[in-house]
Amino acid sequence: MNMQQSQLTVSNAMPTHQGRLINTNYGLINRSRMNNNDSMIDQKRRAILGGTAAAIAGLTIAPGVFLTETAHAKPVDEAISSKTRWGILIDTNNCNDCNDCVTACEEENGWGSGSEDEQNSRPDQKAQWIRTVKVTDKKTGYAKTLPMMCQHCEHPPCVDVCPTGASFKREDGIVLVDKHICIGCRYCMMACPYKARSFIHETLTDQRSYAPRGKGTVESCTMCVHRVDNGENPACVDACSSSMTFGDLNDPDSDISKELERHGGTQIRADLRLNPGVRYQGLNF
Amino acid sequence: MKKVYFSEIDGNSMGYLAVVAILGLITVLGLGAFLYMEHSGHWVTGMNNQVVWGMPHVFAVFLIVAASGALNVASISSVFSKSAYKPLARLSGLLALALLAGGLAVLVLDLGHPDRLIVAMTYYNFKSIFAWNIYLYIGFFAVVIVYLWMMMERKMNGFTKAAGTAAFIWRLILTTGTGSIFGFIVARQLFDSAIYAPMFIIMSFSFGLAIFILVLMAIYSGTNRPLGDAILFRLKNLLGVFIAAVLLMVTIFYLTGLYATEHHDVVAFILNGNNIYTKLFWVVQIIMGSLAPLALLYNPVTGTSRAWIAIAAILVILGGLAQIYVIIIGGQAFPLVLFPGMEVSSSFTDGVIASYTPSLPEFLLGLSGVAIALIIVTLALKVLQFAPNSLADVDVDPHYVAAK
Numbered sequence: 001m002n003m004q005q006s007q008l009t010v011s012n013a014m015p016t017h018q019g020r021l022i023n024t025n026y027g028l029i030n031r032s033r034m035n036n037n038d039s040m041i042d043q044k045r046r047a048i049l050g051g052t053a054a055a056i057a058g059l060t061i062a063p064g065v066f067l068t069e070t071a072h073a074k075p076v077d078e079a080i081s082s083k084t085r086w087g088i089l090i091d092t093n094n095c096n097d098c099n100d101c102v103t104a105c106e107e108e109n110g111w112g113s114g115s116e117d118e119q120n121s122r123p124d125q126k127a128q129w130i131r132t133v134k135v136t137d138k139k140t141g142y143a144k145t146l147p148m149m150c151q152h153c154e155h156p157p158c159v160d161v162c163p164t165g166a167s168f169k170r171e172d173g174i175v176l177v178d179k180h181i182c183i184g185c186r187y188c189m190m191a192c193p194y195k196a197r198s199f200i201h202e203t204l205t206d207q208r209s210y211a212p213r214g215k216g217t218v219e220s221c222t223m224c225v226h227r228v229d230n231g232e233n234p235a236c237v238d239a240c241s242s243s244m245t246f247g248d249l250n251d252p253d254s255d256i257s258k259e260l261e262r263h264g265g266t267q268i269r270a271d272l273r274l275n276p277g278v279r280y281q282g283l284n285f
Numbered sequence: 286m287k288k289v290y291f292s293e294i295d296g297n298s299m300g301y302l303a304v305v306a307i308l309g310l311i312t313v314l315g316l317g318a319f320l321y322m323e324h325s326g327h328w329v330t331g332m333n334n335q336v337v338w339g340m341p342h343v344f345a346v347f348l349i350v351a352a353s354g355a356l357n358v359a360s361i362s363s364v365f366s367k368s369a370y371k372p373l374a375r376l377s378g379l380l381a382l383a384l385l386a387g388g389l390a391v392l393v394l395d396l397g398h399p400d401r402l403i404v405a406m407t408y409y410n411f412k413s414i415f416a417w418n419i420y421l422y423i424g425f426f427a428v429v430i431v432y433l434w435m436m437m438e439r440k441m442n443g444f445t446k447a448a449g450t451a452a453f454i455w456r457l458i459l460t461t462g463t464g465s466i467f468g469f470i471v472a473r474q475l476f477d478s479a480i481y482a483p484m485f486i487i488m489s490f491s492f493g494l495a496i497f498i499l500v501l502m503a504i505y506s507g508t509n510r511p512l513g514d515a516i517l518f519r520l521k522n523l524l525g526v527f528i529a530a531v532l533l534m535v536t537i538f539y540l541t542g543l544y545a546t547e548h549h550d551v552v553a554f555i556l557n558g559n560n561i562y563t564k565l566f567w568v569v570q571i572i573m574g575s576l577a578p579l580a581l582l583y584n585p586v587t588g589t590s591r592a593w594i595a596i597a598a599i600l601v602i603l604g605g606l607a608q609i610y611v612i613i614i615g616g617q618a619f620p621l622v623l624f625p626g627m628e629v630s631s632s633f634t635d636g637v638i639a640s641y642t643p644s645l646p647e648f649l650l651g652l653s654g655v656a657i658a659l660i661i662v663t664l665a666l667k668v669l670q671f672a673p674n675s676l677a678d679v680d681v682d683p684h685y686v687a688a689k
Contacts, residue, residue, distance in 0.1 A: 120326075124333035124634055133631040135624050148623070148631070157471060163415035164408040181404050184397015186337035187415050193472035195621050195633060198334050199397065202326035215326045216397030268623060272471055285627055 087249040093282035094243040104239030110208040127198035150196040150221035151276030158188035182217040296667035308660040315653020318646035335639035341395035344651030348388030353456040354493020356381035363449025372673040387658030474551035475616035491527035495601035513678030515685035562615035574604010
C-alpha cells in the first residue's frame with residue numbers, strides 16, 4: 001500500500017475515548033475503485049473530513065453513547081486478538097439472486113468484472129471469490145439461492161494441508177493466503193470442501209493495492225480484511241444489508257450473535273465439524 | 286552362491302548413444318513444456334479451479350510410488366535375506382533413486398511458483414502431509430545412497446542389512462505419506478479413506494517391480510550380458526502376486542463405497558459412468574493392466590516367454606498410470622458435495638462433472654519425468670558398477686539349474 005492509500009485508510013477511522021475505532025465514511029467515498037490520482041485523493045480527503053464531523057455529530061448523543069452499532073474495529077497499532085471471531089450471517093430468505101454481493105466483491109477486490117485481467121483463462125479457470133449457488137431439493141422442488149465463499153473455518157482444512165504455512169488463519173478467525181510464500185501447489189484447493197479457492201492461471205496487471213493477487217498463487221475471499229481492520233463491513237455485506245450481517249461471533253451483544261441466538265443458523269457441511277465463521281439462515285432442506 | 290562380479294557397462298555402442306539421445310530429447314521437450322507453462326501460466330493447460338492437479342501429477346505420483354516399489358528387490362535381498370536377489374540389489378537402489386528424481390522434477394515443475402522451491406524448503410507447516418513428504422523424499426535419497434554405499438564399498442558390506450532395513454522402513458513410510466496425500470482429504474468424495482496408504486504401498490510393489498523387470502531386461506539384452514530364467518521367472522511370479530494384491534485392495538475400496546449409501550454416487554461415477562474414468566478403470570486398469578498380465582504371467586506358454594513377460598510388465602505400467610489417473614483426475618472431476626442429496630448449480634461448475642482434457646505440454650512434462658529417471662539409470666550404469674556381469678542361472682541360482 002502506498003503512502004497516499006495508507007493515509008486514506010487510516011483517516012477512514014476515528015479513535016474514540018473507548019479505545020475503539022468507529023467508521024465514519026460509509027457512503028461518502030466510493031471505495032470500489034481506488035486509484036492514485038492526486039485530485040481524487042484530495043476530493044476523498046475532503047469528503048472524509050466533512051463526513052467525519054457530520055458522522056460524529058450524528059452518531060453521538062452523549063460522550064460514549066452511540067446511536068448505531070458498528071463493527072468493533074481495533075486501533076491500527078493493536079495486535080489481532082482471538083477475543084474477536086469475525087463472522088457473517090446470511091439470511092437466505094431475503095436472498096433474491098440479485099448478485100449484488102458478487103458484484104461488490106469483484107469491484108472491491110479487483111477480480112471478475114472488477115478487473116481487466118484473466119482474459120486468457122477459460123471460465124472454469126477464472127477466479128471466483130464469491131458466487132451464488134442455487135440449491136434445489138429434487139424431490140420437492142424447493143430451491144434456495146445463497147452466496148458461497150470462503151467459510152473462514154475455525155479448523156480450516158486448507159490451513160492444515162498447506163506445506164509452507166501460506167494458508168493461515170488470523171487470531172480473529174479470518175483465513176487468508178500469504179501470497180509471498182504460496183508456492184502454488186494447489187493442495188488447499190483439493191482440501192477445501194466449499195470450493196472457495198481459485199488458482200491464478202495467468203499474469204495479472206490490474207489489481208487493488210490492498211488485495212494483491214498473482215499468477216501461480218491461490219486466492220479466496222479475505223472477508224475484506226482491509227476494510228474489517230479499518231472498522232468497516234466487508235463489501236458484500238454493505239452491498240446486501242438486507243440479507244447479510246457482519247460482526248463478532250464472540251461478542252454476545254453483537255447483532256450477529258443476537259440474531260444467531262434468536263433464530264439460529266446453519267453451517268454448510270456441519271458434518272465436517274469445521275465450525276465455519278459464515279452461517280446461513282432459511283436453509284430448510 | 287557364487288561370488289557376483291559387477292562392472293560398468295561400456296556405453297559406447299550406437300544403441301547406447303541412441304537411447305541417451307532419445308531420452309535427452311524427451312527431457313528437453315519436457316523442460317520446454319515447463320518453460321512454456323511457467324511463462325504463460327496454467328491457462329494453457331487443461332487444469333482449472335475444479336481439476337487443480339492434472340497430467341503432470343499423474344506421472345509424478347506414479348513415478349514416486351514406483352520409486353519406493355523399485356527398492357523392493359533390494360529389500361528382499363538385504364532385509365529378507367533371499368540371496369538370489371542379491372545381485373539385483375544395487376540396480377534396485379539406483380532405479381529407486383532415479384524414479385524418485387524424475388517424479389519430483391515433474392511435481393516441482395508443475396507448481397504455480399517453482400521458483401519458490403527454496404520457500405518450500407524453509408517454511409514448514411508440520412500439520413501438512415505435503416510438508417512431511419518433503420522430508421520423506423529428501424530422506425529417501427539420503428537413506429538409499431547410504432544403502433548403496435554399504436553395498437558397493439566392500440569394507441562397509443557388514444552394514445548392508447542395517448542400511449537395507451532402514452531403507453525398507455523408510456520406503457514404507459514414504460509410500461504411506463504419498464497415499465495419505467489423498468487419504469487425508471475430507472473434501473473430495475473419492476478420497477478421505479485410510480485405505481489409500483496401504484493401497485499405495487501395494488501399488489508401489491507392483492509398479493516398481495514392473496519397471497524393474499523391463500529395465501533389467503533392457504540392460505541385459507542391450508549389453509549382451511546373460512540373464513537367466515531363474516531370476517527372471519522369480520521376478521515375474523512375484524509381479525503376479527503384487528498385481529493380485531492390488532486388485533484385492535481396489536476391490537475392498539470400491540466394495541466399501543458400494544456398501545455405504547453416502548458413497549454410492551461417486552462409486553457409480555467411477556464404476557458405471559458414461560465418462561472416460563469408467564473406461565479407463567475397466568478397460569485399462571482392470572482388464573489390460575491387471576487381468577491380462579496375470580493371465581500372461583501365469584500361463585505356462587506366455588509365462589515362460591520373455592517377450593510376453595515384457596508385454597505383461599508394460600501392461601502393468603499402463604494400468605498403473607490409468608489407476609492413478611482415475612484416482613487423481615476422476616476424484617477431482619466428481620463435484621464437491623456442498624448439500625448432500627440436493628441438486629446444486631452455480632457459475633463455478635458446482636454440481637456438475639468437471640471437464641479436464643490434458644494438454645500436450647502437460648503430457649510432455651509428465652513424460653519427461655520418465656525420461657529423466659531412465660537417463661539417470663543409463664548414465665549411472667556407465668560410470669558405476671551397478672549391473673552384475675552375469676545373471677545366468679548358474680551364477681544366480683544353482684539350485685534352479687539342478688532342479689531343471
